[in-house]
Amino acid sequence: METYNCGGFIRGLIERRFEYIHINIEHSTGHRAAPVIIDNTVDENIRIYIQQNCARMDAQDLYHDILERFPGVLGRIQQSQVYYWWNRSFEDQYRLHHDQFISAVCFWTELWIMAL
Numbered sequence: 001m002e003t004y005n006c007g008g009f010i011r012g013l014i015e016r017r018f019e020y021i022h023i024n025i026e027h028s029t030g031h032r033a034a035p036v037i038i039d040n041t042v043d044e045n046i047r048i049y050i051q052q053n054c055a056r057m058d059a060q061d062l063y064h065d066i067l068e069r070f071p072g073v074l075g076r077i078q079q080s081q082v083y084y085w086w087n088r089s090f091e092d093q094y095r096l097h098h099d100q101f102i103s104a105v106c107f108w109t110e111l112w113i114m115a116l
Contacts (some may be wrong), residue, residue, distance in 0.1 A: 040084040042077055046070060047085050054089040062086055 008027035014097055020079070042050075048064060053062055063082040096106035 040081050042081050042085060043073070046073065046077070050082060050085045051089045051092075054086050055093075057085040059086040 008091065010025050014021045023105050052064060057065060058090060059082055063079045094107060097103040
């Protein structure tokens with residue numbers, strides 16, 4: 001991946017005695033953006049496997065599990081692809097409407113009904 005000299009920095013202070021952390025991040029956007037690479041295509045059986053296991057594992061563990069269970073995908077699948085489908089699987093579970101406000105109302109209504 002190409003990197004850019006943005007002149008930015010990360011500076012931090014950890015005060016253990018007071019259990020305090022202060023982090024200062026500065027980044028300049030005076031450089032051109034990194035190229036966007038979008039290729040989230042994976043085999044259907046892997047997408048199904050991700051859907052079935054997204055609640056049980058985080059994306060990184062799921063990626064390593066896929067490499068073990070599907071030995072033929074080594075070199076043909078990237079962690080970013082697994083993360084994409086893992087994230088989409090979660091969205092499919094909680095997005096109840098394309099409008100995010102209506103979706104939130106539906107979600108809270110379902111929780112309210114379940115609590116009764």
